[in-house]
Amino acid sequence: MRKPLNRDTLQTLHHPASEPLSRPSYARANLIPGVVHLGLGAFHRAHQAMVFDTLMQRGDRRWGVLGVAMHSTQVADDLATQDGLYSVQINDYKGRTWAVVGSVLHTCVTAREREKVVAALASPATRWVTLTVTEKGYGPELADLLVEGFAARRAADAGAITVASCDNLNDNGRKLQALCVDHAQQVDDSLAEWIHTRCFFPNSMVDRIVPAATTERLHEAAEALGVTDRCALGTEGFWEWVIENHFADPSDAAVLAGVGVKVVTEVHPFEQAKLCMLNGSHSALACIGAVMGLTTISDCVAKPNIRAYVHALITKEIMLGLARPHIADYRDALIARFANPTLKHSVHQIATDNSLKIPQRWPPSIKAQLSRGGEVDHLALAAAAWMRYCLGEDEQGKAYVLKDPNSAELQATALLHRHDACAAVKAFLGMHAIWGNELPNDAIWTSRVTHWLQRVQAIGLGQAIAELSGS
Missing domain, CATH: 1.10.1040.10 (N-(1-d-carboxylethyl)-l-norvaline Dehydrogenase; domain 2)
Incomplete structure (x- = not known):
């Protein structure tokens, strides 16, 4: 019986000589998340989380992720048993490679642990919120969560924050900003003004084909790496992230551009x-x-x-x-x-x-x-x-x-x-x-x-x- 992928088995992974493997080179045990991601699906884990992992591999430890599932518990719990680690099979014209991603440090489920999510949104260590929640339009449930988190952040005097929608919606940053400001106005006009001035909502576009996880993919990961990975994914070599240069920390523009993100004035x-x-x-x-x-x-x-x-x-x-x-x-x-x-x-x-x-x-x-x-x-x-x-x-x-x-x-x-x-x-x-x-x-x-x-x-x-x- 194969051992599970986790921090103990990470350094023991094997792989075919023809299929190179990358894995986290940084110590993860004491890292504090700097990103709260809402929508812990396959796309985020094969896209933004891999960008953040690259930043962390290069020594910038501010990009660790608290991965938040909105309702479903399975992925969050499976990742928790694997210390947040999972493998991604990358297939392109050059062949197949594997990456074990380490940027997801912790997971939780909003429906089960709402207080933890709100506390994370209020934490001074949290610099970014990213979202891959829906392409069907944002609703009041999301607004409730974010506005509660921003209210707690204002009360904690935790500073400005970047809130990056990565959902497949036109003008997604502005739509999310309007949702949050309008919702906050129903509660507290001064909170709405704080969100307007202290929360930065860049528009963005993300692109990568990430098929849903399958039993076949899990089997391929087990055969290739010699461990059981219940969260294994497959994707293509191509990826693109285009994001508006509109950040709480202006220096993030150069940081992201340094790992291949397109930072632009107009998305x-x-x-x-x-x-x-x-x-x-x-x-x-x-x-x-x-x-x-x-x-x-x-x-x-x-x-x-x-x-x-x-x-x-x-x-x-x-x-x-x-x-x-x-x-x-x-x-x-x-x-x-x-x-x-x-x-x-x-x-x-x-x-x-x-x-x-x-x-x-x-x-x-x-x-x-x-x-x-x-x-x-x-x-x-x-x-x-x-x-x-x-x-x-x-x-x-x-x-x-x-x-x-x-x-x-x-x-x-x-x-x-x-x-x-x-x-x-x-x-x-x-x-x-x-x-x-x-x-x-x-x-x-x-x-x-x-x-x-x-x-x-x-x-x-x-x-x-x-x-x-x-x-």
């Missing part, structure tokens, strides 16, 4: 490119893959017609008008990342909560194209694929579960109109929470979605994609 061009190009095409591929019975994104991109489709989707309809620097290089890197077969990124994982994600990912590109008189056929086919996806069964008749808060309405609509594209499009586009108020009344958009849903119903999604690609 929006990067943010829009990621939301529309990566997330938008990801959602399209996820719907296509699910309907066609494909398992992963790399399975989709391995098919020449689908690869040509997603390249054209981005090039002809999404990236026009976006202002990210070197945008064609970013597109090419995206498609190469999608094709990485080692990530095993499930189409159904990406398709989760589609009705909440699509409003951010597709309508901006659709409206921009319509306003300039450009084509929208690739976006229309994506919308048709989503409508077909809502049936809850692939083209081979295999059922799957729609993981969406509106799943009952979506599936009922798809089933009711499964043979009537005109009625289906009218019903789906009538969901204004998804499409807004303009697109349902746009004759060109409606006609192109209807056309492609008719073709999908008549000849199947794969053939419709080939027809659009002219192959």
